[in-house]
Amino acid sequence: MVLYEKAPAKINLSLDVLSKRDDGYHNVEMIMTTIDLSDRIEFHEMKKDRITISLESRFVPNDERNLAYKAAALFKERYDIKAGVHIKIEKNIPVSAGLGGGSTDAAAVLRGLNRLWSMNLSLSDLANLGAELGTDVPFCVYGGTGIASGRGEIVKSLKAPPACWVVLAKPNIGVSSGMVFQQIKLDELIHPTTKELIKTLEEGDFSRMCTNLGNSLENITMERHPEVRQIKEAMIQAGSTGTLMSGSGPTVYGLVMQENKAHRIYNSMRGFCEEVFLVRLLG
Structure with a gap:
């Protein structure tokens, strides 16, 4: 079978x-x-x-x-x-x-x-x-x-986010979640606005959802791997509406509603790293 x-x-x-x-x-x-x-x-x-x-x-x-x-x-x-x-x-x-x-x-x-x-x-x-x-x-x-x-x-x-395009860009490095968590200093973390983010999902507000994305581990990984910060900055400059490092990294993603803009960001990011993907949300 x-x-x-x-x-x-x-x-x-x-x-x-x-x-x-x-x-x-x-x-x-x-x-x-x-x-x-x-x-x-x-x-x-x-x-x-x-x-x-x-x-x-x-x-x-x-x-x-x-x-x-x-x-x-x-x-x-x-x-x-x-x-x-x-x-x-x-x-x-x-x-x-x-x-x-x-x-x-x-x-x-x-x-x-x-x-x-x-x-x-x-x-x-x-x-x-x-x-x-x-x-x-x-x-x-x-x-x-x-x-x-x-x-x-x-x-x-939770309610799914509004349908949109996702551009993923992963630099040619691997990041150990265990290593990142070992470096956490709780009093130095920047905490995302989780309750506000949930509210934006319930209301289906794409723009406000993007402004409330947040990752407490982002700065830890970026200090160790500055190329992650460079990719995030490049993706924002290319026109991504919402941009964040996922998990403990190093992949950075950008959210965008317009397909033509998503393709432009995708093509732009291919100049920064080999592993770049353009996909849709399933959630």
């Missing part, structure tokens, strides 16, 4: 770090929405009780270090599944980019195995499982648009 699952990337409309937790993680508040840039996950059931991963990427491991592998191992262990599975991943989302590539693959594996083995688990069940794998995995299980709080495990659905 073969199944397929789509694993869409996410962008952060906001990312706020509230406090340090006793378990070493941070309490966060993040508004995220999915975009039309996706990995494709293929599942082949095997009689032999094992997990194998295949993908064409020199940056992503194809063994137990892969988050998709960890998701499959956790699913099998938790529900005592004795069958095996081969998971083929077609990578389209840039790696270590702040777009949730590993998390959305893990979430897609949880959804796919739920179907493959007819477990009939709810998305809530899968999100709870995903919380054991990573901060962004619970949101990625649901997809759409939502706010994630706690360590990322508490997810509440």
Whole structure:
């Protein structure tokens, strides 16, 4: 039996770090929405009780270090599944980019195995499982648009942003989320206006939504990687209505309503970095 699952990337409309937790993680508040840039996950059931991963990427491991592998191992262990599975991943989302590539693959594996083995688990069940794998995995299980709080495990659905174009520009560097979070000084963070952003989503106000985008981690990553700041400034100068670094970076995105302007920004950003994408919102 073969199944397929789509694993869409996410962008952060906001990312706020509230406090340090006793378990070493941070309490966060993040508004995220999915975009039309996706990995494709293929599942082949095997009689032999094992997990194998295949993908064409020199940056992503194809063994137990892969988050998709960890998701499959956790699913099998938790529900005592004795069958095996081969998971083929077609990578389209840039790696270590702040777009949730590993998390959305893990979430897609949880959804796919739920179907493959007819477990009939709810998305809530899968999100709870995903919380054991990573901060962004619970949101990625649901997809759409939502706010994630706690360590990322508490997810509440929100109204989708107005339909628009998204230009993504990723410099030729990778950023470790763990490294960025280690450098956080809570008293120096700039906090986004999360409540106001939610209000703009409810009202469908694109312009005000763009002015309320915010990411507490942006300055930390930009101090370490000045090219991220240069890309953001270039995107604003090119005419992006709303511009922000997603996640812990280094990808910067720009939101724009007009298709012709989106193409102009896309072409402009290709002079700054190799990995540039023009997509739509899915959330």
